[in-house]
Amino acid sequence: xxxxxxxxxxxxxxxxxxxxGFVVGRARLMRQESVRDLSNLVFLVxxxxxLFRSMSSVHLERLDMRPVFQYFLAAAVLFFAMLMVYGRDSxxxxxxxxxxxxxxxxxxxxxxxxxxxxxxxxxxxTLISLHALVLLTMxxxxxxLQIAREQAAxxxxxxxxxxxxxxxxxxxxxxxxxLPIIVGLLYAQTGWGLHPVVDKPLQLLGSAFGPIALVLVGxxxxxxxxxxxxxxxxxxxxxxxxLHPVLMLAVGWALGLRGxxxxxxxxxxxxxxxxxxxxxSQRYRKExxxxxxxxxxxxxxxxxxxxxxxxxxxxxxx
Numbered sequence: 398x399x400x401x402x403x404x405x406x407x408x409x410x411x412x413x414x415x416x417x418g419f420v421v422g423r424a425r426l427m428r429q430e431s432v433r434d435l436s437n438l439v440f441l442v443x444x445x446x447x448l449f450r451s452m453s454s455v456h457l458e459r460l461d462m463r464p465v466f467q468y469f470l471a472a473a474v475l476f477f478a479m480l481m482v483y484g485r486d487s488x489x490x491x492x493x494x495x496x497x498x499x500x501x502x503x504x505x506x507x508x509x510x511x512x513x514x515x516x517x518x519x520x521x522x523t524l525i526s527l528h529a530l531v532l533l534t535m536x537x538x539x540x541x542l543q544i545a546r547e548q549a550a551x552x553x554x555x556x557x558x559x560x561x562x563x564x565x566x567x568x569x570x571x572x573x574x575x576l577p578i579i580v581g582l583l584y585a586q587t588g589w590g591l592h593p594v595v596d597k598p599l600q601l602l603g604s605a606f607g608p609i610a611l612v613l614v615g616x617x618x619x620x621x622x623x624x625x626x627x628x629x630x631x632x633x634x635x636x637x638x639x640l641h642p643v644l645m646l647a648v649g650w651a652l653g654l655r656g657x658x659x660x661x662x663x664x665x666x667x668x669x670x671x672x673x674x675x676x677x678s679q680r681y682r683k684e685x686x687x688x689x690x691x692x693x694x695x696x697x698x699x700x701x702x703x704x705x706x707x708x709x710x711x712x713x714x715x
Contacts (some may be wrong), residue, residue, distance in 0.1 A: 450600060467654055
């Protein structure tokens with residue numbers, strides 16, 4: 398496989414950025430207590446700018462939603478199946494999100510563009526426009542419900558279901574991830590667009606999200622006992638890079654999806670775990686070591702998994 402192959406040219410920069418962070422962490426160029434501050438900067442500032450700007454130009458009526466709907470159907474099936482397997486608690490929500498949340502932006506955009514051209518990118522951008530909104534909101538609502546249930550169990554006070562659900566939905570909507578997505582989507586429907594004075598800073602902040610988040614993964618990885626978490630990370634990576642695309646293929650094929658839309662959705666499902674899941678685990682302090690290791694492991698495993706998917710998909714009957 399040559400270095401100009403679309404898979405390698407998309408994945409190697411991600412591996413190198415994680416590697417840079419790993420070296421920074423090992424060399425102790427950043428103090429351990431500063432890692433949390435950097436995580437908050439990425440989560441509360443850079444992510445906000447990226448998500449709001451991405452959604453501020455989305456017009457739902459122009460999007461072909463059928464492939465995306467099928468993608469979310471496969472993701473939801475896998476998410477709730479993983480919840481059952483991992484124990485239906487708050488940590489299970491983070492692990493289940495890791496099994497379905499792809500790195501569609503940093504890896505998916507260049508990969509799909511090189512492999513499938515503009516038509517493929519249109520399909521991917523349709524998915525990206527709703528990817529974080531649907532998957533992160535779903536995971537946040539479920540996790541907030543589980544946290545409320547766990548807190549009630551500790552305090553011994555039973556809260557009514559409707560009140561717990563209401564608090565969970567409110568926490569999810571006012572969460573630092575879904576909120577800028579919803580605000581950006583609502584703003585997009587006005588048709589006003591973003592003035593360059595506002596758009597340029599948002600673009601600069603948003604473009605910094607991917608590199609800094611991946612360097613942060615590497616820094617955290619340098620302090621993570623890999624031997625202790627390697628088995629769990631490999632299992633989670635296999636779910637993300639193997640089971641997720643296989644399930645997407647099965648759902649898409651059963652519902653009549655064929656050709657380029659099926660290929661793009663399956664390849665998107667085969668992508669490694671996105672950095673948003675790492676930030677999600679950091680935010681809630683759940684399964685941080687496992688998710689950190691899994692982001693790195695799944696990135697390496699995706700080189701084989703994505704290549705295999707792209708090689709086999711054209712062999713399917715039309």
